[in-house]
Amino acid sequence: MVLRCVGHLHQLLYRNASRIPRQRGKAVYSGASEVWNEIKKKLQAFPGGSVDLIKKESGIAVLTINNPDRMNAFSGTMMLELQDHVTQLEAWTNGKGLIVTGAAGTFCSGSDLNAVRALSNSEDGIKMCMFMQDTLTRLLRLPLISVALVEGRALGGGAEVTTACDFRLMALASEIQFVHKQIGLVPGWGGAARLVRIVGSENALKLLSSAQKVNASYAEQIGLSDGVLSPLETLDTTLAQAEKWLSDFTGGPSPVIQAVKKVVVSGRELPLQDALRMERDIFGSVWGGPANLEALALKFKHK
Numbered sequence: 594m595v596l597r598c599v600g601h602l603h604q605l606l607y608r609n610a611s612r613i614p615r616q617r618g619k620a621v622y623s624g625a626s627e628v629w630n631e632i633k634k635k636l637q638a639f640p641g642g643s644v645d646l647i648k649k650e651s652g653i654a655v656l657t658i659n660n661p662d663r664m665n666a667f668s669g670t671m672m673l674e675l676q677d678h679v680t681q682l683e684a685w686t687n688g689k690g691l692i693v694t695g696a697a698g699t700f701c702s703g704s705d706l707n708a709v710r711a712l713s714n715s716e717d718g719i720k721m722c723m724f725m726q727d728t729l730t731r732l733l734r735l736p737l738i739s740v741a742l743v744e745g746r747a748l749g750g751g752a753e754v755t756t757a758c759d760f761r762l763m764a765l766a767s768e769i770q771f772v773h774k775q776i777g778l779v780p781g782w783g784g785a786a787r788l789v790r791i792v793g794s795e796n797a798l799k800l801l802s803s804a805q806k807v808n809a810s811y812a813e814q815i816g817l818s819d820g821v822l823s824p825l826e827t828l829d830t831t832l833a834q835a836e837k838w839l840s841d842f843t844g845g846p847s848p849v850i851q852a853v854k855k856v857v858v859s860g861r862e863l864p865l866q867d868a869l870r871m872e873r874d875i876f877g878s879v880w881g882g883p884a885n886l887e888a889l890a891l892k893f894k895h896k
């Protein structure tokens with residue numbers, strides 16, 4: 594029964610789905626809008642917390658998962674806010690980078706368990722799962738170089754959110770933990786598929802089957818984390834350190850940085866011929882552009 598339900602719902606939601614991300618990195622899931630509206634109505638019934646977005650002149654945005662009374666667990670309305678912010682960021686032409694963080698010194702403890710208990714029938718659970726899977730897929734495909742700034746704990750769906758960023762930076766005492774098995778679940782927000790691509794299937798299997806706490810040094814060892822932040826070493830806050838780390842990759846005009854991310858997304862997600870075609874199209878969007886012509890005029894030397 595459940596599998597038939599999943600299949601039917603999946604078919605409904607994605608029947609015309611184009612697997613090829615559009616240039617703006619947005620999954621094209623046409624059709625089934627009435628199903629999406631139904632899911633949104635259900636999530637609306639679970640209020641609490643917020644997801645806050647600040648877009649800076651520098652082209653760096655900061656997205657904060659903000660529900661500290663619940664260890665930044667995602668309420669239903671927070672899931673809706675996350676999707677709205679992702680839609681906004683897909684259209685941010687001046688954007689270059691994104692930092693995803695949690696409020697009050699911790700990252701996120703997954704779904705709000707009060708909502709989980711209320712959505713415990715299979716169809717509602719699948720609908721919430723598909724909503725977050727689609728939102729996090731679009732988050733990872735944003736034409737922005739993204740980094741999850743992990744402080745405190747990132748558990749369950751919170752651990753899955755970290756995998757929906759290009760990179761992860763972890764504070765010294767922070768932990769990422771895929772706790773799903775301990776509550777009789779597996780990842781449902783796309784975290785397993787992305788984890789395999791980040792750390793390989795063997796390490797992914799170990800993390801999911803053991804539900805072990807992954808500290809900053811082990812995460813760096815297996816490639817889950819790209820650096821450890823310690824505010825003790827500098828006067829900078831962890832956010833300032835993350836912005837400084839990200840600045841190594843976001844120097845230059847936003848159209849060029851966005852093109853860089855798009856060609857990598859295509860290379861990662863598309864079959865070779867489609868990726869080559871997409872790369873050609875993206876190359877064409879920057880060839881002869883202001884940044885290209887200016888560099889040629891300056892006779893730029895790569896010292």
Ligand SMILES: CC[C@@H](C(=O)O)C(=O)SCCNC(=O)CCNC(=O)[C@H](O)C(C)(C)COP(=O)(O)OP(=O)(O)OC[C@H]1O[C@@H](n2cnc3c(N)ncnc32)[C@H](O)[C@@H]1OP(=O)(O)O
Nearest residue numbers: 662663664666702703704705706707748749750780781782
């Ligand atoms: C696809 C995955 C997705 C899903 O299936 O929908 C999920 O993510 S399922 C949820 C997975 N997450 C968890 O199971 C985490 C549960 N929480 C904990 O293990 C602990 O709270 C903690 C995160 C390890 C922190 O422990 P501690 O430091 O001891 O603090 P408290 O436990 O007292 O938490 C403070 C406060 O926050 C509430 N809280 C914490 N996590 C959640 C949550 N996920 N949903 C709802 N509420 C949460 C906790 O109940 C406390 O509130 P009060 O009880 O009112 O004091």
